Amino acid sequence: MGYIREYYEQIIKLQESEWEFIAGYFRRKTYSKNEIITQQGNTENYLSFIESGLVRFYIPDDEHGYTFSFSFEKEFTCAYDSFLTQTPSEYEMQALTETVVWQISYDDLQKIYSQTNVGNHLGRFASEKLFLAKSKRELSLLKLTAKERYLRLFTEQPELLQRVPLKYIASYIGITPQALSRIRRQIN
Incomplete structure (x- = not known):
């Protein structure tokens, strides 16, 4: 406690x-x-x-x-x-x-x-x-693109990217797992 x-x-x-x-x-x-x-x-x-x-x-x-x-x-x-x-x-x-x-x-x-x-x-x-x-x-x-929301996770909530399965991260930022894969390929 x-x-x-x-x-x-x-x-x-x-x-x-x-x-x-x-x-x-x-x-x-x-x-x-x-x-x-x-x-x-x-x-x-x-x-x-x-x-x-x-x-x-x-x-x-x-x-x-x-x-x-x-x-x-x-x-x-x-x-x-x-x-x-x-x-x-x-x-x-x-x-x-x-x-x-x-x-x-x-x-x-x-x-x-x-x-x-x-x-x-x-x-x-x-x-x-x-x-x-x-x-x-x-x-x-409302204001950011899916890519901007994903990039923001790197600075504001990096523990999400380390500990949460990608299918849940995709849902969290409002996109499909396939769309998240495309964004991740663009960034890399």
Whole structure:
């Protein structure tokens, strides 16, 4: 759980009593490679902090689905819209590798928000960070070519190119695997 505290303390210094209160609500869970963490149609009940592993967000279809996001170690993750509204998720989350997370339930997070000032501060920071990442992604899909989106991954998210199968990268930048192969040949 030390990584969670490090994450929080990049934002705000925690008193020991605040940390102990917050940490008491988290539970460790391990997902196998390719295991579905949140299934489409189910309500997301947990906010998870990734200790190790890699998570893919996608809309299922007949073949591989439409990948639209990833989460890595030392990040919070969940089907956030479903978590916030407590309504069924319209997409799935999948562990692409064995993934170890620390989870807190929706109800327990509400207790932290209502009983601590620091919890509200941390929650607002996490929400703002998610919003900014989502906005940046949407703008790149609207403003950049597929080749520009792929090249941007080299500078902004090189871990994607090292750890994620190309079929998911292609889907993430909004093209087919064949189109990604053409772009990669042009670059080389």
